[in-house]
Amino acid sequence: MAVLVEAPTDALATHVARLAPPDHTVIRPPEAGLLMVQGRIGGDGRAFNVGEVAVTRAAVRLASGETGFACVLGRDAEKARLVALCDALVQTATHGGAVERDVVAPLRAAQEAAQRLAEARTAATRVDFFTLVRGED
Amino acid sequence: MYVAVKGGERAIENAHRLLAHERRGDRAVPEISLAQIEGQLGLAVDRVMTEGSLYDRDLAALAIKQARGDLIEAIFLLRAFRATLPRFGATQPVDTAAMRVRRRISATFKDLPGGQVLGPTFDYTHRLLEMPAADPPEPATTESDVADSVGTPMPRVTDLLAADDLIERSPGAGEIDDAAPPGDLTREALSFPADRDLRLQNLARGDEGFLLALAYSTQRGFGRTHPFAGEIRLGEVAVEVFAEDAGFVLPVGRITVTECQSINQFHGSASEPPRFTRGYGLVFGHCERKAMSMALVDRALRARELDEEVGAPAQDEEFVLSHSDNVQATGFVEHLKLPHYVDFQAELGLVRQMRREHAARTTAGGESPADATLSDATVADATVADHTREAAE
Known part of the structure; x- marks a missing residue:
């Protein structure tokens, strides 16, 4: 799920289309709303409210009965529907393996490559400061 | 009115x-x-x-x-x-220790575990205006081995000091669960004294310029707190929500945040040994100046809790929290632009009456009322102009 919600919508749509997903009904149409983001005082203390984030949530049910749920960052109805669909499909015997193999795996590979590049760029800015001795003795 | x-x-x-x-x-x-x-x-x-x-x-x-x-x-x-969107709920508190760090610096420890990475920063630039060249070169990369990878968790600087009890722990740290949901000033109007969770929420959305000036004032001696930038980190944190429909925690995506931990002096009290205290800043996106200002002001607002002398503006909770919101501030200041004709007419009438009384007193005292008469005429002119403006509306 973490891979799916972070994927760009067009890539997600392309991969899901290849699965030839079975019929499903949208039991909760994609709806935009807010989540209050919480942080912790000092990073690890009691919770406090930082501010809100726009999200879209959706739920689908397959003809075979499985329900899928999604809540994704941003106001992107199609992405919420696609993630919910994948969430339902992954529970089925017929499509579960295919979702992992044909949707999640390629998206994960792309995300990991992007993350590795970002890390390498960050690592190039690693700094070592030296403290100079004051020349008094 | x-x-x-x-x-x-x-x-x-x-x-x-x-x-x-x-x-x-x-x-x-x-x-x-x-x-x-x-x-x-x-x-x-x-x-x-x-x-x-x-x-x-x-x-x-x-x-x-x-x-x-x-x-x-x-x-x-x-x-x-x-205000047009429904609130679905609250996220799980974000874990900044598990951040995908793009920048992390400490002004207190040069060799902190996990190292320091400058990331995309204005620091150490010469602040010289340059005419934009063609597209900049691709950023440099360094393949780091796993042990050195920036993907490995970076302990917070404050956790390192906490291990030796040299710095206070975060309130509620280590408790299994949060006793109650944090206060939310978007749901309930702020009242004073406000708890630290509400103060931090207020500061997080507060005006950067206002908080910067307050933070600066504490450094210059108005509520001195001797801050160090213990750690500043920038990166992406995972956002998760407990989905009641699904019955478990769902990932939602990643957001960029900037976190600042300030380390400040504390001389101890009768019951507490001397140890460092902390201020905290956490904001959306890359807003480093804001996160630092927030941490400094957060610490200044803890003066009462830490038995410090309270007197500087940055330590005055009601002053800081009531004036930090730039939407409220701009609304009240800028509403003065809207027509206030009736208001002003009332004041004009009052000033005229006071002047008549004043003139009567000075005449009775034997002084010349010439000045007053002249000004009265000027005010009458202004009234005519004002009526004209009102008619135009």
């Missing part, structure tokens, strides 16, 4: 058309796109999201464009939009 006016529809409509024209600028120059604002004015987007208290890059970019780059106006637009 404000009394409503009516009329002026055509003038207002034409003013808005003129505004749209000015916003477009020279029509021979291509219009700026939202993607350009998001990508190339990213820090403006971050500030609007933080103070607009709504994380949505597309909306913030749109607000900046619509506001012609007036960031407080853009923040106002974002706050107004926020």
Whole structure:
């Protein structure tokens, strides 16, 4: 799920289309709303409210009965529907393996490559400061 | 008291058309796109999201464009939009220790575990204006081995000091669960004294300039707290929500945040040994100056809790929290532009009466009333002008 919600919508749509997903009904149409983001005082203390984030949530049910749920960052109805669909499909015997193999795996590979590049760029800015001795003795 | 006016529809409509024209600028120059604002004015987007208290890059970019780059106006637009969306709930508290760090520095430890990475920073630039060259070169990369990878967790500097009890622990740290949901000033009006969770929420959405000035004032001696930048980190944290429909925690995506831990002096008290104290800042996007200011002001506002002398503006909770919100501030200051004719008429009548009384007193005292008479005439002229303006409306 973490891979799916972070994927760009067009890539997600392309991969899901290849699965030839079975019929499903949208039991909760994609709806935009807010989540209050919480942080912790000092990073690890009691919770406090930082501010809100726009999200879209959706739920689908397959003809075979499985329900899928999604809540994704941003106001992107199609992405919420696609993630919910994948969430339902992954529970089925017929499509579960295919979702992992044909949707999640390629998206994960792309995300990991992007993350590795970002890390390498960050690592190039690693700094070592030296403290100079004051020349008094 | 404000009394409503009516009329002026055509003038207002034409003013808005003129505004749209000015916003477009020279029509021979291509219009700026939202993607350009998001990508190339990213820090403006971050500030609007933080103070607009709504994380949505597309909306913030749109607000900046619509506001012609007036960031407080853009923040106002974002706050107004926020009010149109339903609240689904709250996220799980974000874990900044598990952040995908893009920048992490400490001004207190040069060799901290996990190392320091400068990331994309203005620090150490020469602040010289340069004419934009062609596209900049690709950033340098360093393949780091796993042990050195920035992907490995970076302990917070404050955790390192806490191990030796040299620094206070975060309130509630280590407790299994949060006793009660944190206070939310978007749901319940702020009252004083406010708990630290509410203070931090207020500061997180507060005006950067206001908090910067307050933080600066504590450094200059108005509520001195001797801060160090213990750690500043920037990166992406995972957002998760407990989905009641599903019955488990769902990932939602990642957001960029900046966190600042300030380390401050504390001399100890009768019951407490001396140890460092902390201030905390956490904001959306890359808003480093804001996160630092927030941490310094957070610490200053803890003066009473830490038995410090309270007297400086930055330590005055009611003063700071009541004036930090730039949407409220701009609303109240800028509403003075709206017609106040009835208000002013009342004051004008009062001034006239006071002047008559004053003139009567001075005449009775044997002084010349000439000045008063002259000014009365001036005020009468002003009244005529004012009536004319009102009639025009």
